[in-house]
Amino acid sequence: MVSKLVLVMFVPVFVCSCVSIQKDTSLAKMKVLIDTDANNELDDQHALAYAFLNDAVFDVIGVTVNNTRNGYGIQGQYDEAERIIKLFNKEGQVPLFMGADKSYAEIAPYISENGFDGQPAVDFIIAEALKMQDEKLVLAPVGKLTNIALAILKEPRIIDKVRVVWLGGNYPDPGEYNLDNDTTAVNPVVESGVDFEMVTVRYGAPSGTSAVAVVPDEIEQHMRGKGPVSDNTIIGRHGGEFNRFGDYSANLFAEAEMYGNPPSRALFDMVVLAVLKNESWGEKVEIPAPKLLGNSWVDVPGNPNKIIYWQNFNRDAIVHDLFELMQKTTPKQ
Template sequence: MTSLSETVARFPKLDAALMESRLTRPGTGARVIIDTDTANEIDDQYALAWSLLSPERMNLEGVTAVPFSFQHHQEGLIKSVHILENGGPQNEVEEKFMGGLGGWPRRIFDAGLRAEDVKFVTPEEGVELSYQEILTIFNKCGVSADGKVFRGAPDYLTDFDTPIESDSTRFIIEQARKRDDGPVYVLAMGALTNIASALLVAPDIIDNIVVVWTASFPSYAPFCNAPSLNLVQDRLASQLLFECGVPHVYLPGYHVGAQLKISYPEMDQFVKPKGAIGGYLWHLYTNNPLHEMFAITGQETKSWVIWDIINVAWLFEEDYVSTHMTTSPALNDELYWETDPNRHLMLEAYDLNRDAIFEDLYRTLDRAPV
């Protein structure tokens, strides 16, 4: 079985000037692929709608569906709820174990629910749900999806020798090899399986592709990255992204993207009235699938993070997302960052202008067809 270091050795090394050029935010009309787990929750739908209703600001080549699943939490959730049923944690080990799931086990327990009854889709089910949800967003925005939407991998990488070929992987490679048209920017809003598979099949494409990914903690944070769904679902794909030398714009979710919260009153006033897509986004907000899964109640008083619009915001306006040039960290097997100033360059976000981003989104929704 080929190791990560052996795999990375197959990739060409970009010179510093080309890397810096690729990491510069492009102007209007950049070629874009959106790689998205759209049915996972509700944020990808906002990002996709904003993009579809902004044809003058990007050249959207296509949208690729990403697998998703919370199955990696199933065993821990069941065990944690059983601990609560037996009187709560009896020692530091049990307390630490439960802490990894935040307040989820307690909400399940307090609601009188059984952890065994929580539905977890498989990655294969997840990618199909995402594919169908992408089609729904195209329809609600009044945009034709013909030739624009592609099914992705039905599972995650199990090693670096076996990329998962799919319509999405082939499409990413095809677009990245159109060198006369300039680089393609892949706005990655989920697990990296499709992108990693494309890179493993065709390492030569790294000179004409830029991965713009949102996930986890900043590279300087000392925390374990396991809480990040985008990162933890496909650990091998996540490790490959930071190692292979592909130009990468990293948009941390925690503390950066997490600022992109929207409230019930804002949804009611600024989103709900905006045509078919506005009504659908309102429906998603008030029928969030993660509310049921995580046993969250009282939605009217809760805000929700619309994480993935950060990718589109970075592309659209320079002052929406603040970034700095740094070096790519390594992601170790325990999912902690290991930094080294001698590694290849990476552009990383450290802040954003939450109000300006949402105001732009609201203005764009004014274009939505009824």
């Protein structure tokens, strides 16, 4: 989850006529576990929805939640994730676990005790990671890194079994909402040697996920009334009844403050799933792993431990893909 006033220049979606490349359906789906602070604003919900819409690409083995500011507590985060799971008829298929409320530094001393803060999510992450044999489990944290750091602390054997792709950080600049919500969790993950990738945010800059923004008119045109119809009717976090994600998306945008010129909101978290689906929609840069001091990055040029950061995202391709998936899954009248 990312929450910050941003100034982004809106670039319209251009729909092009392209050669369709068929995927080899014999290939195994990518196993993904999404760790989210789902109730902070509106990008986490779209990340979950995008993952569920791409059921030919992703095997979402579970969702874990963590608590960041403005999310109405850990229960609020859990409830919002559950709403999206229900809107896609995934209850009973995609397990949901409550994770860390407090920070890594506050929880770590109690990691060997039963009932520590975040244990259900942490134990689920560990159990799923240890099942992996010939592939790595993709952990997609789109909030603070607390649950991931705690899982590594409790069971270091998962380090070689997971790939962490985090929505967070303004690297090389300091700060960012997910990072600031638990700065103590960052170094334990980066320094563990786990495969670590940072999908940069960079508020207001065209090179970060903050540039993957949409205006309300696009949501009205491409989301409202679109997408699969659920067997469930949920009560939204702002009230109202919904039985398809497209209508809930429109409600979330209607209730949210818009930023920039023209007024828009970024779909930060969804970009993680988008570049996992198609790496050409972003640029990967490998660097020696930096160190976080306070909330600022310090480069360590000689560090043999490497990480990857992502930048320069193809806004039009990513947003159009969401809209196309919503249209394809809309029942015919």
